[in-house]
Amino acid sequence: MSLTDQLLAALSLYGLPVLFGVLVIGCAGLPLPSSLLLVAAGSFTQFGAMKLWQVIAVASAGSVLGDQIGYGLGRWGGRVAEQFSRRLGGEEKIKRAEEFARRWGGTGIFFSRWLVTPLGPWLNLTSGMAAYSWPRFLLWDVLGEVLWVCLYVMLGKLFSDRVQALTEILGNLAWAVAGLVLAVILGWQLAKYFRAAKPVNSSSTKVKSAAV
Numbered sequence: 001m002s003l004t005d006q007l008l009a010a011l012s013l014y015g016l017p018v019l020f021g022v023l024v025i026g027c028a029g030l031p032l033p034s035s036l037l038l039v040a041a042g043s044f045t046q047f048g049a050m051k052l053w054q055v056i057a058v059a060s061a062g063s064v065l066g067d068q069i070g071y072g073l074g075r076w077g078g079r080v081a082e083q084f085s086r087r088l089g090g091e092e093k094i095k096r097a098e099e100f101a102r103r104w105g106g107t108g109i110f111f112s113r114w115l116v117t118p119l120g121p122w123l124n125l126t127s128g129m130a131a132y133s134w135p136r137f138l139l140w141d142v143l144g145e146v147l148w149v150c151l152y153v154m155l156g157k158l159f160s161d162r163v164q165a166l167t168e169i170l171g172n173l174a175w176a177v178a179g180l181v182l183a184v185i186l187g188w189q190l191a192k193y194f195r196a197a198k199p200v201n202s203s204s205t206k207v208k209s210a211a212v
Helices: 001-013 016-028 034-046 054-077 078-087 089-102 106-114 117-129 134-158 161-211
Strands: none
Touching: 001 016, 016 034, 016 054, 016 117, 034 054, 034 134, 054 117, 054 134, 078 089, 089 117, 089 134, 106 117, 106 134
């Protein structure tokens, strides 16, 4: 059995404690199928195996706690966070998260919780490393994670017979959105560069003309 199959089996047997633990660890930075478990938990509520309000409450608490661990690791354990990201092959993702954070600020934290989810754990680290205000981080984090949990759990509840296919679609969509956002940021930076270069070129042309 794959790790995903084992976690799904554990979720069906032990319920909420498994969901809470996976979300804490996954949001802290380890690559676990957190979104899949949320969708699966939503499907379990449809069949009466779990209660909807308990799933939302436990999942929200676990995801927020995991994010705070990632933030704390970045803020008070800079070297540990750097080694942690390197071992997970996350240096490039750290750079993307830093650029995303500089461009969007607090709203970037919010959107990375539920829309651009692949950047979420890395944005936790970079927010801590940049000493971003913890109260603001917590506010945007709670808002975004509660929305993420409610969205994925309700999708699992509504499409309980297509859990695996739904998760793959959502995962591909998240990466597509992440790529689009990064492309927009890169295009904006290039546009700023060329706009700044035009006055310099025009000035040098005037100097040459005057000299002639």
